[in-house]
Amino acid sequence: MESLTFKNGTHINWNRGDDGGGSTHYVDFLNAITHGKKYNKGLEWCAGLSAIAFSLIDADICDHFTLMDIYEPALITAKENAEKNNIGHKISYHVLGKVGDLPDSEKFDLIVANPPHCKEDYWMIKNDSYDTNHRLTIDLDWNLHKEFYANISKHLNPGADVYITQVLEYSVLEEFKATSGLVFVEKFPAKLLGADSNTEAFIVRYKYEA
Numbered sequence: 487m488e489s490l491t492f493k494n495g496t497h498i499n500w501n502r503g504d505d506g507g508g509s510t511h512y513v514d515f516l517n518a519i520t521h522g523k524k525y526n527k528g529l530e531w532c533a534g535l536s537a538i539a540f541s542l543i544d545a546d547i548c549d550h551f552t553l554m555d556i557y558e559p560a561l562i563t564a565k566e567n568a569e570k571n572n573i574g575h576k577i578s579y580h581v582l583g584k585v586g587d588l589p590d591s592e593k594f595d596l597i598v599a600n601p602p603h604c605k606e607d608y609w610m611i612k613n614d615s616y617d618t619n620h621r622l623t624i625d626l627d628w629n630l631h632k633e634f635y636a637n638i639s640k641h642l643n644p645g646a647d648v649y650i651t652q653v654l655e656y657s658v659l660e661e662f663k664a665t666s667g668l669v670f671v672e673k674f675p676a677k678l679l680g681a682d683s684n685t686e687a688f689i690v691r692y693k694y695e696a
Contacts, residue, residue: 490537496544498567500535504560506622508537511600511651511676516541518649518674518689519598523547528596529554529641531585531634531650534622536564536577538598543576548596550576556583557621583630586637594641597648601630603687628659635662639694642667648692651676668692 490509491497500509515538525548530539532555539551553564558581568577580588602625625631638648648668669692676687 492541492544494544494546496540496571496573498535498537498540498564498571500563500567501559503618504535504557504563505537506532506534506602507600508535512537512541514674514676514689515598515649516545516547518691519547519596519647520545523647524549525596525647526550527552527594528598529592529594531597531599532601532630533564534560534600536560536567538600539577540564540567540571542596542598543573550578552578552580552592552594554580554582554585554588556581584637585634585641588641590640592641593643595643595646597638597642597646597650599634599649600651601625601634603651603653631659632662635659635666635668639667639696642694642696644694644696646694647671648694649689650692651687652690653687663692667694667696669695 487499487501489499528548528551530536530551530553533539533553534555536553539553542548543551553561555561561579561581565579568574602623604623605625605628671691671693674689676689
């Protein structure tokens with residue numbers, strides 16, 4: 487088990503294999519989002535161990551988070567962490583792989599995400615970590631991203647902010663972003679993508695204009 491304690495005392499544990507970089511990358515999100523705005527309801531897409539959501543609740547930046555991931559064991563652990571920190575009432579969960587499958591009633595003021603960032607399966611290693619690496623890093627032909635941009639607008643309140651990790655290759659997705667209602671605002675360096683990562687990445691902030 488791995489563990490982490492945030493600035494104001496929220497403490498989480500997780501199993502190896504649930505961490506796609508969130509245990510270090512959450513600092514980049516805190517630096518990017520700390521601009522005095524308070525959010526009512528957020529979504530962490532591709533949540534994994536949910537470190538980004540926990541850090542934003544800990545910092546009192548967002549009141550409630552919905553955690554979404556296709557990998558149920560990670561969300562079970564996140565639920566246990568929420569209950570241990572007495573913030574279970576501030577978190578809800580969806581075991582889903584597609585944003586389009588979220589209930590229509592789900593509306594958000596804030597989206598945060600550090601999704602898989604490789605469009606091809608370049609992992610040639612064949613060992614016990616292969617399946618974990620594939621799940622955490624591979625979005626074959628950007629299908630996960632394409633589905634996100636095609637469907638996220640129906641779950642956003644007017645003026646919602648979206649903060650998402652991107653890598654240079656993501657430029658291929660611009661045509662999908664153009665029809666999503668998301669307008670580019672600014673970008674931030676993402677130096678803490680992961681302890682073992684050498685991927686050049688950044689966090690992009692979008693504003694939703696209905």
